[in-house]
Every structure is written in structure tokens, then in C-alpha cells.
Amino acid sequence: MSKLNEGKLTIEQLKRLVFKNISSFRKEVLTHPYIGQDCGLFDPANNIISISSDPITGATENIGRLSVEINLNDIAASxxxxxxxxxxxxxPIGTKEEEIKKIMKEIDETAKEKNVQVIGGHTEVTSSVNRIIVSITALGIINRETYDENIEIQEGFDIYITKDAGLEGTYIIGTEKENELKDILDEEDMNKLKKYSTLLSVIEDAKLAKNSGALLMHDITEGGILGAVWESCELVGFGAKIYKEKISISNTxxxxxxxxxxxxxKLISSGSLLFFASKENRKEIELAFQDKEIELSRIGVITKEKEIVLIDKGKEIIVEKPQSDELYKVI
Structure with missing residues (x-):
């Protein structure tokens, strides 16, 4: 297929490359993306709307799927x-039509899997970027009757994470740097990367956590597990003790x-969910995740001191506020 010219896509290109590859629908959405339809309208039936937005900048492979997954994770964590x-x-200049089509097909496929509708957006070729950037804004519905704006976190609450540390970062690096890693990763590692590609969603994790007593949830994105703990504790005004040996890190x-x-x-870990919960809910939470066969680790405890402390083989290490993700040292 031909390369795209700079600027907005033509009407025919939009029809062929974008609109033709959108097929997910929801009853709450009143409009569908098309020429002249710049906004999505929806009827939330008196519920509360949650909104989040994130771009994909650290990957080139499977960015359509990744962009949907990470944004839906933020919504689910709310x-x-x-x-x-x-x-x-x-x-960027030089982008081919086939690249747009491929990304839109990935986005649509993932949206349908998650029962989510594409309601609009924008596609443009510009010299301002040197590779394709996908930025998604996601919307979610919270039942007004179950919404509680007062999150009462207390000293002694358990801190949990689901799945493995660095899940998304491992997948991205393993995919992007496959040639460089060919002598380091064996068949078992490659199978682990394939598995990670199917574990990037925390929608089910968040439902289980919320229904079994979690009071605060956070999708573990840039900054990794330590960054997520730091940000969550900053939000509620507490500190934490984290035990390194309790954190699941795969051999890969x-x-x-x-x-x-x-x-x-400190490696991006979309697909892993961090949450706090009272010890009174410990049995219910851990049985719920066990029943669904979703890996769950109790990695630490909330403290009244505001410092975040990582305990590694008995040594206490103060965790500083998150900086740039470790992914950007590689990609």
C-alpha cells in the first residue's frame, strides 16, 4: 500500500483504514465515529463516569492491543x-496505509474482547513524531450506589499485587530486543513472553479485588511496583514496608x-494490580484469587510512618519517589 501524506487522513482513507475496522458497540453509546462526528455521545443512566488517558511511547510491536489494555486497566483500577x-x-512521515490498518484491527479486536466501543478519535501524519504514537482515552461506568469516595486506609492494612513484577516491561523488551536476547532466552522464556502477552489486563483482577474488600487499587504502570506503592501511599498519606522476597519475579x-x-x-508492569485491604478480608481475598487461578502475592503492610521501606534480606532500603521507568534505559 502507498505511503500516507502529511496531515489528516483523507475522507476515503478514514473510511477504508479507520472506520471500516471499528466494529465494537455498546448500548450506552448513542453515536458512532464517522465523518463530521467529532464527539461521542452516551447515556450513562445516572451512573458515575470514570475517565483516563495514556499514550503508548515505549513499544512498536502490538501497540494497538497494548494501548487498549493499559487504558482499560486504569479504568478497572478505579x-x-x-x-x-x-x-x-x-x-511519522513515511507511514504506510497498512500500518494504520493493522493498528486499527488490533484496537478493534481488543475492544471487542473487552466489550468496549470505539467512539471517536483522530488520525494524522506529522513530522513532529519519529514513530507511531497511539494515545487512547478510556471511559468507564461506576454504579452510583456502590461508589464510596471516602477511602479509609489504616495502619496495618495488607498490600497485594497480582501476577509478576515487570510483566509488561518484560514483554516489551523481550519483543523489541528479540535478536539481542536470542542467546540469553531459551524456549521456556519465549513461552513466558507469549503468556505475558495474554496477561496484560487487570479487569478481572480489579473485579475480584473490589468484590472481596479492596479499598484502593492501582494499575502498576511506569515506575513499576515500587513506583505504584509510592504513588498509592502518597495518595492516602501513609507509608509502607515491602518485603522483596514476597514479590513474584519470573526467571525470564x-x-x-x-x-x-x-x-x-521499577519496570513497567501493566497486567499487575496493586491494592490495599484490611486483614479482616485476607481470607476472602486470597480464596477469591485462588479460585480464579490468578496469581496473588501479599507483599507488605501499610505503616503510619510515611516512608516507603523495601526490606531485602533483612536490610531496610528507603524507596525514593519514582523517576523515569527502567524500560527507557533499554528501548
């Missing part, structure tokens, strides 16, 4: 059910981290 997304594609992640000299606890 306790909402995702129902709609807008999509913005910023493409360890190999990649050692090769690139990065910290897996």
Missing part, C-alpha cells in the same frame, strides 16, 4: 466497568533485567 475509548494516532524477567542492568521492581 472500580469502574470500561465501556468506551477514543483513539488518537500520530504517525530476571534474565532480561540482569542483561540490561535494570531493576525489575
Amino acid at each position: 472500580g469502574a466497568e470500561p465501556f468506551a475509548i477514543t483513539v488518537t494516532l500520530l504517525c 524477567t530476571k534474565k532480561i533485567s540482569n542483561h540490561f542492568n535494570i531493576n525489575p521492581l
